[in-house]
Amino acid sequence: MPTKRVEPVTVLSLRRLSLGAPEPQPKEPKTFTVEDAVETIGFGRFHIALFLIMGSTGIAEAMEIMLIAVVSPVIRCEWQLENWQVALVTTMVFFGYMVFSILFGLLADRYGRWKILLISFLWGAYFSLLTSFSPSYIWFVFLRTMVGCGVSGHSQGLIIKTEFLPTKYRGYMLPLSQVFWLAGSLLIIGLASVVIPTIGWRWLIRIASIPGIVLILAFKFIPESARFNVSTGNTQAALATLQHIARMNRSAMPEGQLGEPILDKRGRFADLLDAKYLRTTLQIWVIWLGISFAYYGVILASTELLERDLVCGSRSESEAMVSVGVSEESQSPCYCHMFAPSDYRTMIISTVGEIALNPLNILGINFLGRRLSLSITMGCTALFFLLLNICTSSAGLIGFLFMLRALVAANFNTIYIYTAEVYPTTMRALGMGTSGSLCRIGAMVAPFISQVLMSASLLGALCLFSSVCVICAISAFTLPIETKGRALQVSD
Template sequence: MATKRAEPVTIISLRKLSLDTPEPQPKEPKTFTVEDAVETIGFGRFHIALFLIMGSTGVAEAMEIMLIAVVSPVIRCEWHLENWQVALVTTMVFFGYMIFSVLFGLLADRYGRWKILFMSFLWGAYFSLLTSFSPSYIWFVFLRTMVGCGVSGHAQGLIIKTEFLPTKYRGYMLPLSQVFWLAGSLLIIGLASVVIPTIGWRWLIRIASIPGIILILAFKFIPESARFNVSTGNTEAALATLERIAKMNRSVMPEGRLVEPVLKKRGRFADLLDAKYLRTTLQIWVIWLGISFAYYGVILASAELLERDLVCGSRSESETVVTVGVSEESQSPCHCHMFTPSDYQTMIISTIGEIALNPLNILGINFLGRRLSLSITMGCTAVFFLLLNICTSSAGLIGFLFMLRALVAANFNTIYIYTAEVYPTTMRALGMGISGSLCRIGAMVAPFISQVLMSASLLGALCLFSSVCVICAISAFTLPIETKGRALQVSAAGVS
C-alpha cells in the first residue's frame, strides 16, 4: 500500500515561498544640492533685496567711470592739459581696472565673492575721496588709476546675484540691472550740470563717492554665495544661508541633507583653457574685447560727431584749437571747451538710449537664447556704425547714436549673463575677471580710433568699428554652449 508524501511537498513549497520574498532594504537618506535648494525655494523677498543692493553696485560703478567724461573739460582748462594728457586719465583708469579685474577674480574664487566685493568698495571709496584733494595732474592720474583698480571688483555683485537666482529668473532679472548703470550715468551727468558751475569739480567727486559708502553699510544684509561656501566644504554656512533665504521668502527647504563635492582646485587660469572650455573661453574673450571697443567707441565718437560735425564736413579747422592764458608763456594749444547746458542735455539723451532696447533684449535672451540674441544685436550694431557715415540733420545723427547706445548696452547685458552662466562655480569669478580685463583693453584702444583715426578718415574708423562687431556676431553665433535654461555648473566635470 502506497504512502502519501504530503509533508515533503509542503516543506518544498515553504522553501520556495521563503526564497521568493525579498528582504527589506534600509532606506537611503535623502540628499539635495544647492541647485536643488535654490530652485525649490524659488524667487521672493530675499531676491528683491539682493537685486536692489547688488544692482546698486552698478550705480556706484557708473558714477565713477562716467565721472571722467564730465570732469575732463574742467581739469583740461585748470591744468592746461593737451589732448593726450586728458586721454591718459581714461586710459590709466581702465589700465588699473584691467590688472585688478584678473586679481580680484582669482581671489574671489579662492576666498569668496562677498569679501572681494566689500574690499573693492572700500578701496574705491577711499581713493575716490582722495582724488578730490589732488594737488596736481600727476596725482589726479595716479589716484583715478587706484579708483579703477577698486571698481574692477564690483563685478562680484553680478556673480552673487547669478548664484542665488533660480534658473528661470536669471534671464529676466540680470538684464534689468542695466537700469542701475543708467541711473548712475544720469545721476553723475545731472550732478555735474549743477555742482561743477557752482562749487566745483572737487565737490562733485566727493558727492559721487557717497553711493559707494552707503553700499558698504548695506552689504551686511547680503550673505556669501552658498554655492561658493559648499564648494569649499563649508556646508554649515551654506545651509544656514539657504535656510535664511527660505525663511525670508516664506518658502520651504528640500527634504534631506545638503551634499556637494568639495572642490580643492578653484580659481586656476589653466582651467579656462582646458579642452572643455578652450573654444568657449577664446570666443568669449573676442566678444568681450569687441563689445567694449564698440561701447566706448560710441561714447567718444558721439562728442566728436556732434561737436565737430565730421559727417557733413562743415567743421572749421580754426575752431579745433583754443589757446589758454593771456601771455605767450602761458598759452597752451589745448581744447578748452566747458560743457554747456545743451551738452549735458545731449549726454542725457544718448545715455537714456542704453535702456531703450531692454525689453526686447530680455525677450531675446529668454526666447531666442543667449547666443542668437547676442549675434543679432552685434550684427545690428555693425549696421548702425556704417549708417553714421550718412550726412543727415542733427536730430537724425542723435537718432543713430541713440540706437547705437541701445544696441551696445544690450550686447553688454547678454555677454555678462552668458559669461556668469557658462563657467562653473570653481572658476566663475576668474572667468568673469579675465573677461572684464580684456574688456578694458578694448576701452583703452577705442579713444585712438574715435578721436584720432576718425578725424583723419571717418569712413575708415566706422568701417573698423563695424568689422569688429561683425566678427563678434559670428563668434557669438558659433559659441559651443547655450546657457538658456541651463543649471549653473559646480565643476568642469558637470559640463554637458
C-alpha cells in the same frame, strides 16, 4: 474536540524561509544640491532685495566710469591738456581695471565673492575721494587708476545674483540690472550739469563717491554665495543661507540633506584653457574686448562730437581750437570747449537709449538664445556706427547716438549673462574676471580712437569701430555652447 495536529515539517520550512530571507537594509538619506534648493525655493522677497542691493553696484560703477566723460572738458582746460593726455586718463582707469579684474577673480573663487565685493567698494570709495584733492594732472591719472582697480571687483555682485537666481529668472532679472547702470549714468550727467558750473569738478567727484559708501553698509543684508560655500566644504553655512532664503520667500526647502562634493581645484587659470572650454574662452575674450571697445567708443565719441561739432563740419577745426595758456616752452594749443546745457541734454537723451531696447533684448535672450541674440545686436551696432558718418541734423545725430547706446548696452547685457552661465562654480568668478580684464583692453584703446583718431578722420574711426563689431557678431554666432535654460554647472 480533538486538537489539530501541527506538522513539524511546516515549522521547519518556515524557519528555513525566515533564516534565508535577507536582512532589511536601512534606507539611504535623501540628498539635494544647491541647484535643487534654489529651484525649489523659487523667486521671492530675498531675490527682490538681492536685485536692488547687488543691482545698485551698477549705479556706483556707472558713476565712476562715466565721470571721466563729463570731467574731460574741464580738466582739459584747467591743466591745458592735449588730446593724448585726455585719452590717457581713461586708458589708465581701464588699465587698473584690467590688472585687478584677474586678481579679484582669482581671489573670489578661492576666498568668496562677498569678501572681494566689499574690499573692492572700500578701495574704490577711498581712492575716489582722494581724486578730488588731486594737485596735478599726474596725481589725477594715478588716483583714477586706483579707482579703476577697485571698480573691477564690482562684477562679483553680478556673480552673486546669478548664483542665487533660479534658472528661468536669470534671463529676465539680469538684463533688468541695466536700469541701475542707466540710473548711475544719468545721475552723473545730471549732477555734472549743476555741480561743475557752480562748485567745480572736485565736488562732483566727492558727491559721486556717496552711492558706493552707502552700498557698503547695505552689503550686510546679502550673504555669501551658497554655491561657493558648498564648493569649499562649508556645507553648514550654505545650508543656513538657503534656509534663510526659504524663510524670506516663505517657501519650503527640499527634503533630505545638502550634499555636494568638495571642490579643491578652484580658481585655476589653466581650467579656462582646458580642451572643454578653450574655444569658448577665446571667443568670449574676443567678444568682451570688442563690446567694450564699441561701448566706451560710443560714450567718448559722443563727448567729442558734442565738444567739437565734428559732424558735417558745423564747427571748423580752427574755430574749435582755442589756445589756452601757451607758454614759451610749449606752443601746443589745446581744445577748450566747455559743455553747454544743450550738450548735457543730448548726453542724457542718448544715455536713456541704454534702456530702450531692454524689452527686446530680454525677449531675444529668452527666446532666440544668448548666442543668436548677441550676434544680431552686434551686427546692428556695426551698421549704426557707419550711419553715424552721415551728414545729418542735430536731431539725427541724437537719434543715431540713442540707437548706438541702446545696442551696445544690449550687447553688454547678453555677454554678462552668457559668461556667468557658461562657466562652472569652480571658475565662474575667474572666468568673469579674465573676461573683464580683456574687456578693458578694448576700453583702453577706445579713447585714442574716439578722442585722437576721430579728430583726424571721422570716417576712419567709425569704420574701425564697425569692423570690430562685425568680428564680434561672427564670434558670437559660432560660440560652441548655448546656455539658454541650462542649469549652472558646479564643476567640470
